[in-house]
Amino acid sequence: MTSDTTTPAVDLTGSRPRLRRERRVRRLFAGAAAVSIVVSLLIVGSLVGEAWTFLRGLDLSSLWTMGWFPRRGLFDVKTVLTGTLLIALVAMVVATPLGLGAAIYLSEYARPRARRWLKPILEVLAGIPSVVLGYFALTWISPNIVMRLSSHAGVFSMAAAGIAVGILVTPLVASVSEDAMRAVPAALREASYGLGAKKATTVTRIVFPAAASGIMASLILGVSRAIGETMVVAMAAGAVGGSLFQWNIFQPGQTMTAAMSALAIGSDQVAGSTSAFQSLFFLGLLLFLMTLGLNLLSDRFVRKVREKY
Amino acid sequence: MAARAATPSTADLVRQSIQGRRLGFGDIAFPAALLLALLFALLFLATLLVDIFAKSWSALSGRGWSVVSNPLTLNAETAGLWQSIMGSLGLVAVVALLAFPIGISAAVYLEEYAPDNRFTRLVNTNIRNLAGVPSIVYGILGFTIFVRFIRAVGAGGGVGGKNLLAGGLTLAALVLPIVIITSAEALRAVPQSIREAGFGVGATRWEVIRYHVVPYAAPGILTGTVLTLARAFGETAPLLLVGAATGFFSTGSGNLIDKTLGPYTALPVTIFSWARQPGADFRSLTAAAIVVLLVVLLTANAAAIILRNRYERKW
Numbered sequence: 001m002t003s004d005t006t007t008p009a010v011d012l013t014g015s016r017p018r019l020r021r022e023r024r025v026r027r028l029f030a031g032a033a034a035v036s037i038v039v040s041l042l043i044v045g046s047l048v049g050e051a052w053t054f055l056r057g058l059d060l061s062s063l064w065t066m067g068w069f070p071r072r073g074l075f076d077v078k079t080v081l082t083g084t085l086l087i088a089l090v091a092m093v094v095a096t097p098l099g100l101g102a103a104i105y106l107s108e109y110a111r112p113r114a115r116r117w118l119k120p121i122l123e124v125l126a127g128i129p130s131v132v133l134g135y136f137a138l139t140w141i142s143p144n145i146v147m148r149l150s151s152h153a154g155v156f157s158m159a160a161a162g163i164a165v166g167i168l169v170t171p172l173v174a175s176v177s178e179d180a181m182r183a184v185p186a187a188l189r190e191a192s193y194g195l196g197a198k199k200a201t202t203v204t205r206i207v208f209p210a211a212a213s214g215i216m217a218s219l220i221l222g223v224s225r226a227i228g229e230t231m232v233v234a235m236a237a238g239a240v241g242g243s244l245f246q247w248n249i250f251q252p253g254q255t256m257t258a259a260m261s262a263l264a265i266g267s268d269q270v271a272g273s274t275s276a277f278q279s280l281f282f283l284g285l286l287l288f289l290m291t292l293g294l295n296l297l298s299d300r301f302v303r304k305v306r307e308k309y
Numbered sequence: 310m311a312a313r314a315a316t317p318s319t320a321d322l323v324r325q326s327i328q329g330r331r332l333g334f335g336d337i338a339f340p341a342a343l344l345l346a347l348l349f350a351l352l353f354l355a356t357l358l359v360d361i362f363a364k365s366w367s368a369l370s371g372r373g374w375s376v377v378s379n380p381l382t383l384n385a386e387t388a389g390l391w392q393s394i395m396g397s398l399g400l401v402a403v404v405a406l407l408a409f410p411i412g413i414s415a416a417v418y419l420e421e422y423a424p425d426n427r428f429t430r431l432v433n434t435n436i437r438n439l440a441g442v443p444s445i446v447y448g449i450l451g452f453t454i455f456v457r458f459i460r461a462v463g464a465g466g467g468v469g470g471k472n473l474l475a476g477g478l479t480l481a482a483l484v485l486p487i488v489i490i491t492s493a494e495a496l497r498a499v500p501q502s503i504r505e506a507g508f509g510v511g512a513t514r515w516e517v518i519r520y521h522v523v524p525y526a527a528p529g530i531l532t533g534t535v536l537t538l539a540r541a542f543g544e545t546a547p548l549l550l551v552g553a554a555t556g557f558f559s560t561g562s563g564n565l566i567d568k569t570l571g572p573y574t575a576l577p578v579t580i581f582s583w584a585r586q587p588g589a590d591f592r593s594l595t596a597a598a599i600v601v602l603l604v605v606l607l608t609a610n611a612a613a614i615i616l617r618n619r620y621e622r623k624w
Binding site for chain 2: 018019021022025026028029030031032033034035036037039040042043046047049050097098099100101102104105106109118120121122123124125127128129130131132133134135136138139140167170171174198199200203204221224225227228229230231234235257260261264265280281284287288291292294295296299
């Protein structure tokens with residue numbers, strides 16, 4: 001051994017320009033990743049800033065009155081919250097059986113061939129823009145379903161919007177809960193069959209409970225998406241300008257998102273930086289916090305599944 | 310003898326329990342109900358397509374291509390979608406130019422470079438949450454930040470910054486998390502051995518990424534890219550806040566820059582505003598506009614599925 005063992009015979013660090021380029025590329029990519037943080041900060045900053053301007057110049061009692069009429073200075077939070085939650089409820093009544101049923105079938109029953117044909121249905125449904133579903137809610141769901149369910153229902157109703165939002169949310173619920181059920185190890189199913197359980201028993205008593213937290217996550221995500229859905233509600237739920245407090249789903253109602261879009265397009269004759277227009281940012285902040293909370297909650301449930309298996 | 314036949318032998322019992330009882334009502338009804346849920350979704354999709362196509366027929370057959378090639382007007386007999394389609398294509402171009410380089414680079418950083426530390430975990434959580442932010446909230450971001458920024462740098466045009474650029478920026482921010490997530494998934498699917506082989510022959514990390522990882526992940530990234538563009542093409546709500554015109558406007562005869570910085574609209578926004586017009590003419594015209602939108606989107610989806618099936622590699 002002539003050479004010292006601490007210095008390698010060949011210089012493995014490579015040429016300097018190559019290393020410099022390496023560092024430059026790395027920094028560039030890290031910068032791109034940081035853009036997402038910047039976007040989040042800008043979203044939070046713009047919401048909080050403008051919402052604060054709105055609340056500061058406001059008599060707080062107008063946040064709890066008879067209805068949502070921004071032009072008249074009535075910003076009743078419970079009206080828009082009730083509308084939002086009612087539509088989300090109708091949506092989940094539609095999306096839960098459809099989404100979970102489709103997910104269980106695709107994950108447990110469908111043969112690979114059938115799966116290849118059936119799965120794209122959900123993917124295409126997920127690709128339909130919400131403005132199209134809004135039109136469909138108004139021109140088909142409302143006269144053909146809602147008006148048959150209730151003779152008092154008008155063209156615009158929270159029920160019609162809710163059903164359409166439910167259809168919109170179904171593919172999301174189906175794909176997240178299907179992933180959860182497919183992640184259940186085959187050994188659990190085989191053990192169940194080994195004890196003599198039937199397929200239906202295995203699915204309902206073994207697979208479903210084992211995937212419960214993933215399924216829960218899919219439903220929470222569904223609610224979050226339903227709350228944030230804008231176009232369907234703006235087109236089919238009615239009450240574009242404003243609305244009295246209303247909890248009958250067969251009547252027109254106002255949601256946070258619909259109120260925001262009404263303010264945005266100025267159908268309520270408000271524009272510029274009036275206090276009425278600024279209520280848009282207050283609603284935006286409320287919506288952002290609600291969906292963020294739900295998304296974080298669903299994230300927790302998903303992580304629980306990953307830890308278990 | 311008769312008493313012996315009445316008590317089944319152990320062998321019979323075992324055979325019976327292995328072969329199972331005959332299928333009960335529940336064994337058929339349960340999967341049938343599940344399939345029904347799926348078929349219901351299919352039925353809904355079919356109803357939607359058939360219903361909208363039927364409603365659009367009088368406009369499409371009566372007007373033909375003028376539905377696509379005419380400019381926007383308030384008259385249902387002459388109104389067309391030309392500016393809307395051009396506007397949507399312009400928006401998609403801005404999205405492609407902004408969101409893809411940034412999104413794919415971010416995905417490369419997160420998958421290939423990022424150490425597993427607090428910052429990386431924060432970025433990942435942040436991206437997942439951004440993907441769940443309602444689209445109209447991005448409209449607020451566009452309204453308060455991008456529009457003001459564009460006005461401040463003097464590119465506001467005649468509309469105070471509420472132009473195609475602002476719309477494109479807003480949509481780019483909206484799809485950025487989706488681009489990152491789908492690209493990261495595609496990169497993750499490339500096996501580690503490919504990278505190790507590259508390092509083994511002395512390639513730097515960037516060289517491995519550039520010549521080995523990204524080419525293998527390209528079909529997946531491309532599929533995600535097409536679907537993301539389709540999503541941007543169909544998005545309405547955020548554009549309402551950044552100035553997409555809900556009425557009609559004249560494009561004027563300015564050059565491309567003037568048009569980019571002037572008033573604009575997008576196909577889904579036009580659908581929204583036409584749907585609010587009274588009268589059967591507009592109803593049919595709205596359906597026709599939806600048919601145009603769906604043709605574009607379904608083509609994009611089909612292209613993505615074909616891409617995936619043709620180039621997807623199983624390791």
